[in-house]
Amino acid sequence: MSKLFDQSLRTATAKHREVVRKYELYRTLVEFFAAFTFILGSAFFFYDSLMMAGTWLFLIGSVLFAVRPTIRLLLELRLMNLPVPDEFRPYGVDKYVPRS
Numbered sequence: 001m002s003k004l005f006d007q008s009l010r011t012a013t014a015k016h017r018e019v020v021r022k023y024e025l026y027r028t029l030v031e032f033f034a035a036f037t038f039i040l041g042s043a044f045f046f047y048d049s050l051m052m053a054g055t056w057l058f059l060i061g062s063v064l065f066a067v068r069p070t071i072r073l074l075l076e077l078r079l080m081n082l083p084v085p086d087e088f089r090p091y092g093v094d095k096y097v098p099r100s
Contacts, residue, residue, distance in 0.1 A: 009079040016082055023075035027068055034064035 010020050038061040044054030 004073075004076045004080065006079075009082075009084070012079075012084050013082070016079060019078055019082065020075065023071055023078070027071045027075075030064050030067050030071060034061045034068075037061035037064065 009016055011017055037057045041054040041057030041061060044050035044057060
């Protein structure tokens with residue numbers, strides 16, 4: 001069985017590469033929106049009437065920054081469950097059977 005954060009899985013097959021591209025896109029979008037909410041929240045703090053909204057934007061941005069490692073972990077779990085070609089298995093390891 002493969003291990004988490006095994007870099008060789010990222011390019012093991014075309015399906016592995018496709019999954020990595022998809023999850024990297026998700027992570028990049030989350031990073032962009034997190035940064036955007038922090039910048040907008042910072043601007044809101046210049047105005048007393050928008051301070052509450054700025055606080056909410058900071059909270060939303062913080063949640064989005066917490067989503068980033070979650071996406072990375074989901075990617076690694078997904079890669080572990082994809083079938084791996086024989087040349088990526090170490091010698092003496094039985095055939096890989098994906099978990100259902």
